[in-house]
Amino acid sequence: MTTALLTDMYELTMLDAAIADGTVSRRAVFETFSRRLPAGRRFGMVGGTGRLLDLLRDFRFDEADLRFLRDHRIVSEATAAHLADFRFTGTITALPEGEVYWPHTPVLTVHGTFGEALILETVVLSVLNHDSAVASAAARMVIAAQGRPLIEMGSRRVHERAAVAAARAAYVAGFATTSNLEAGRSFGVPVAGTAAHASVLARPSEREAFAAQVAQSGPDTTILVDTYDIAEGIRTAIDVAGTGLRAIRLDSGDLLVESRKARDLLDSLGAPDTKVSVTSDLDEYLIEELQGAPIDIYGVGTRVATGSGAATAGMVYKLVAIEGADGSMRSVAKKSTSKTSTGGDKTVSRFEDGREVWTLDGTVPDGATGVHETLVDHGDFLAQDRAGTERARQRAAAAIAALPPRAAKIAHGEAFRTSEEWEQA
Amino acid sequence: MTTALLTDMYELTMLDAAIADGTVSRRAVFETFSRRLPAGRRFGMVGGTGRLLDLLRDFRFDEADLRFLRDHRIVSEATAAHLADFRFTGTITALPEGEVYWPHTPVLTVHGTFGEALILETVVLSVLNHDSAVASAAARMVIAAQGRPLIEMGSRRVHERAAVAAARAAYVAGFATTSNLEAGRSFGVPVAGTAAHASVLARPSEREAFAAQVAQSGPDTTILVDTYDIAEGIRTAIDVAGTGLRAIRLDSGDLLVESRKARDLLDSLGAPDTKVSVTSDLDEYLIEELQGAPIDIYGVGTRVATGSGAATAGMVYKLVAIEGADGSMRSVAKKSTSKTSTGGDKTVSRFEDGREVWTLDGTVPDGATGVHETLVDHGDFLAQDRAGTERARQRAAAAIAALPPRAAKIAHGEAFRTSEEWEQA
Numbered sequence: 001m002t003t004a005l006l007t008d009m010y011e012l013t014m015l016d017a018a019i020a021d022g023t024v025s026r027r028a029v030f031e032t033f034s035r036r037l038p039a040g041r042r043f044g045m046v047g048g049t050g051r052l053l054d055l056l057r058d059f060r061f062d063e064a065d066l067r068f069l070r071d072h073r074i075v076s077e078a079t080a081a082h083l084a085d086f087r088f089t090g091t092i093t094a095l096p097e098g099e100v101y102w103p104h105t106p107v108l109t110v111h112g113t114f115g116e117a118l119i120l121e122t123v124v125l126s127v128l129n130h131d132s133a134v135a136s137a138a139a140r141m142v143i144a145a146q147g148r149p150l151i152e153m154g155s156r157r158v159h160e161r162a163a164v165a166a167a168r169a170a171y172v173a174g175f176a177t178t179s180n181l182e183a184g185r186s187f188g189v190p191v192a193g194t195a196a197h198a199s200v201l202a203r204p205s206e207r208e209a210f211a212a213q214v215a216q217s218g219p220d221t222t223i224l225v226d227t228y229d230i231a232e233g234i235r236t237a238i239d240v241a242g243t244g245l246r247a248i249r250l251d252s253g254d255l256l257v258e259s260r261k262a263r264d265l266l267d268s269l270g271a272p273d274t275k276v277s278v279t280s281d282l283d284e285y286l287i288e289e290l291q292g293a294p295i296d297i298y299g300v301g302t303r304v305a306t307g308s309g310a311a312t313a314g315m316v317y318k319l320v321a322i323e324g325a326d327g328s329m330r331s332v333a334k335k336s337t338s339k340t341s342t343g344g345d346k347t348v349s350r351f352e353d354g355r356e357v358w359t360l361d362g363t364v365p366d367g368a369t370g371v372h373e374t375l376v377d378h379g380d381f382l383a384q385d386r387a388g389t390e391r392a393r394q395r396a397a398a399a400i401a402a403l404p405p406r407a408a409k410i411a412h413g414e415a416f417r418t419s420e421e422w423e424q425a
Numbered sequence: 426m427t428t429a430l431l432t433d434m435y436e437l438t439m440l441d442a443a444i445a446d447g448t449v450s451r452r453a454v455f456e457t458f459s460r461r462l463p464a465g466r467r468f469g470m471v472g473g474t475g476r477l478l479d480l481l482r483d484f485r486f487d488e489a490d491l492r493f494l495r496d497h498r499i500v501s502e503a504t505a506a507h508l509a510d511f512r513f514t515g516t517i518t519a520l521p522e523g524e525v526y527w528p529h530t531p532v533l534t535v536h537g538t539f540g541e542a543l544i545l546e547t548v549v550l551s552v553l554n555h556d557s558a559v560a561s562a563a564a565r566m567v568i569a570a571q572g573r574p575l576i577e578m579g580s581r582r583v584h585e586r587a588a589v590a591a592a593r594a595a596y597v598a599g600f601a602t603t604s605n606l607e608a609g610r611s612f613g614v615p616v617a618g619t620a621a622h623a624s625v626l627a628r629p630s631e632r633e634a635f636a637a638q639v640a641q642s643g644p645d646t647t648i649l650v651d652t653y654d655i656a657e658g659i660r661t662a663i664d665v666a667g668t669g670l671r672a673i674r675l676d677s678g679d680l681l682v683e684s685r686k687a688r689d690l691l692d693s694l695g696a697p698d699t700k701v702s703v704t705s706d707l708d709e710y711l712i713e714e715l716q717g718a719p720i721d722i723y724g725v726g727t728r729v730a731t732g733s734g735a736a737t738a739g740m741v742y743k744l745v746a747i748e749g750a751d752g753s754m755r756s757v758a759k760k761s762t763s764k765t766s767t768g769g770d771k772t773v774s775r776f777e778d779g780r781e782v783w784t785l786d787g788t789v790p791d792g793a794t795g796v797h798e799t800l801v802d803h804g805d806f807l808a809q810d811r812a813g814t815e816r817a818r819q820r821a822a823a824a825i826a827a828l829p830p831r832a833a834k835i836a837h838g839e840a841f842r843t844s845e846e847w848e849q850a
Contacts, residue, residue: 003585005606005607005609005610006580006585006586006588006589006605006606006607007580007605007606007607008578008580008581008604008605008606008618009604009605009606009609009616009617009618010604010618010619010620010621011618011621012606012618013618013620013641013642014620014621014623014624014638016641017620017624017637017638017640017641017642018624018627018637020637020640020641021628021633021636021637021640023627023628023637026627028627030623055585064610065610068606068609068610069606072609072616074606074616076641114627118623121581121621121623122580122581122585122588123585125581125582126580126581126582126583126584126585126588127584127585129581129582129583130583130584130585130587131584153433155431155432155433155547155551156433156546156547156550156551156554156742157550157551157554157737157739158551158554158555158587158736158737159551159552159555159556159584159586159587159590159591160428160431160480160547160548160551160552160555161431161584161586161587162555162583162584162586162587163431163551164431165584179433179434179435180431180432180433180434181430181431181432181433181434181437181493181494181499182430182431182432184430184434184493184497185430185489185490185493191434191497191499192434193433193434193435193436193437193438194435195435195438195439195442196435196436196439196546197743197744197759198439198455198543198743198744199439199442199443201744201747201757201758201759202443202448202451202453202539202744202747202757203446203448204749204750208446211446212442212443212445212446212448213439213442215442215445215446216438216441216442216445216501217438217442227759302737302739305737306736306737307736311583311731311732311736312582312583312727312730312731314582314727317581318622318623319622319623319626319627322626322627324629325629332626332627333626334622334626334652
């Protein structure tokens with residue numbers, strides 16, 4: 001199955017008009033960026049570029065795609081013939097996945113003909129907006145957790161395929177594992193799991209449920225102890241699994257209070273090495289509140305998979321330069337009061353202190369480093385090892401470590417750097 | 426490709442334990458419901474059941490699935506053998522797609538063995554939580570639009586496959602069209618489109634861009650007039666397309682002010698039939714504010730595809746009854762202070778005034794009607810015509826029309842009916 005119809009209709013009707021008047025073959029530059037970060041966020045994290053590359057490889061129009069377009073008279077015969085031979089021949093550069101971005105940072109740039117770059121808009125934005133929304137939220141949770149491992153377990157709250165991408169994006173940002181099996185298979189994300197209340201409720205007693213679980217997994221498992229009475233559940237868990245039990249899980253109540261009681265009880269039962277894991281609508285704010293609690297593992301569901309209140313990164317894909325009739329490139333930008341953008345084919349560089357500079361002449365200022373990497377070079381898709389997931393994860397860890405303290409705060413604040421600041425720099 | 430690994434790992438480790446101790450074959454009832462609606466919402470709308478049915482048909486474990494599970498030692502050999510033969514043999518009933526629900530309304534009920542019902546949890550919830558979140562938000566926008574057509578155009582803001590499901594859910598709720606081509610192909614949703622700023626910016630002048638568009642589409646098209654100066658754009662659009670132009674689109678600025686100016690200008694240019702369509706971060710609140718404006722068509726993107734601030738419907742899937750050793754069914758529910766649920770295999774009925782009643786003995790009270798329909802009958806998947814999209818859309822229109830005035834308000838309020846009220850009734 002191709003990815004070609006994961007596209008807004010107007011991309012193809014615009015292509016139709018561009019084929020008719022010859023604009024289709026003009027050289028063009030499109031840029032992806034966010035005008036602003038979600039309210040209170042101090043940085044964004046790029047997610048999805050590795051995954052995007054595979055989708056762009058499959059961006060071809062097969063017979064079934066073309067039949068739909070013809071049957072619904074969406075494009076002319078000339079355009080259908082053009083699409084039948086479609087193959088992206090341009091160049092795509094982007095911030096490495098896992099890197100941080102600010103408002104107006106050029107995140108991904110497409111150089112190509114107007115026609116070929118235009119029609120990638122929807123799929124580029126879908127992937128980057130979703131995966132960056134999750135990575136950006138997940139990165140804040142990773143910061144709040146201060147080194148304690150996080151399990152992503154939001155699959156059931158979001159679209160079944162978005163769930164797989166969300167698990168990958170959270171892992172890129174620094175989550176330790178996911179509950180999503182397909183993310184394990186497709187992207188090599190380590191998978192983890194415990195047990196649900198159904199497992200307890202299905203048996204005549206909690207003891208029988210715990211015994212069934214331990215019989216299968218041994219004591220290297222996590223037992224959910226809050227179906228009935230938590231203290232009783234913990235005593236039964238240790239009684240059944242022994243003091244070598246890996247972990248207990250709490251999924252309700254005041255987690256600050258309950259985790260302290262659980263820790264004390266486990267210690268008094270001679271199980272000081274049994275870990276306390278907690279779940280239940282956690283997000284970066286709750287994780288920060290729980291920093292002083294004796295919690296070893298956080299399980300995060302809804303809030304990470306839905307971007308912690310910002311389900312989309314709000315990136316846009318804008319034409320910033322186009323070839324004129326004389327063959328020269330001209331910078332373009334919409335002149336709207338409420339939606340600003342900056343024209344021009346930008347080279348993005350950063351200094352070691354994080355300052356970002358754009359140039360329009362392709363140069364990198366002294367002491368700075370160009371930060372875009374090439375994903376597609378004149379139509380050649382560069383090799384990715386399993387969507388580059390591990391590499392992106394390493395980049396994210398380095399990017400988080402390099403954040404200045406005021407950007408790494410969970411409390412709401414201003415974006416670390418705005419484009420205005422760069423322009424003054 | 427199967428859908429079997431779109432599943433949380435713990436479903437399969439719990440299955441593993443259930444196979445070992447025999448719980449796997451106990452008869453069980455699982456129920457899907459929301460404990461609460463998103464803040465301020467007065468009703469929820471069921472989305473996704475038609476789409477779910479196709480995914481459940483493909484919920485089989487093929488060789489590749491089993492290899493992943495074996496390689497990662499997620500399940501025992503006995504469980505892998507069990508999964509190789511997996512075929513759902515139970516019964517699934519649900520509220521019809523497009524119907525409204527309240528907190529704690531049993532939306533979908535699975536009767537089957539504990540094992541077969543247990544492992545459907547993740548995929549059932551993913552589909553219902555996503556599609557119902559979009560349908561619920563979309564239904565409010567449909568109410569706010571008071572009969573004016575809405576175009577769904579949020580694909581670029583969300584995961585590329587979630588976008589297709591979101592377009593379908595918005596259409597079910599009453600949107601007129603979508604920009605998403607794959608939703609057109611997969612589900613028969615009518616597709617629509619206009620043009621983007623890139624189309625204007627790519628040409629030397631707005632006039633040339635409009636001329637290229639009209640040359641392809643004729644005057645039966647929508648011209649985007651706000652790239653530079655709106656009044657100038659409208660004059661050029663009518664000049665190029667004639668007074669028979671279908672519509673102009675505004676995508677920035679104060680839409681109340683700009684739509685009035687645009688309407689007046691179009692009228693003064695002799696184009697009273699040219700429609701005014703508006704886009705730009707619309708949601709149900711803005712649409713309601715614009716009710717007095719001379720607007721003919723609303724295009725809604727981000728806010729409908731992300732559930733207007735509630736990206737998930739928050740549904741859960743809970744064991745409510747299980748067969749005991751004596752063969753009798755026993756009602757079960759978790760005893761937690763913060764997460765209430767009600768045990769028992771419920772028959773859901775409604776009276777004409779909307780009141781909802783549950784019974785545990787399978788009866789429907791006099792004067793009420795049972796509202797669940799059967800999707801899967803003892804393993805037989807009932808036929809769906811194109812995922813039942815048109816049927817669901819008709820149901821949604823009827824459900825919205827039947828909402829009492831206080832439930833059909835956009836302003837924040839209480840859910841129309843709560844389970845407490847039902848229990849008192």
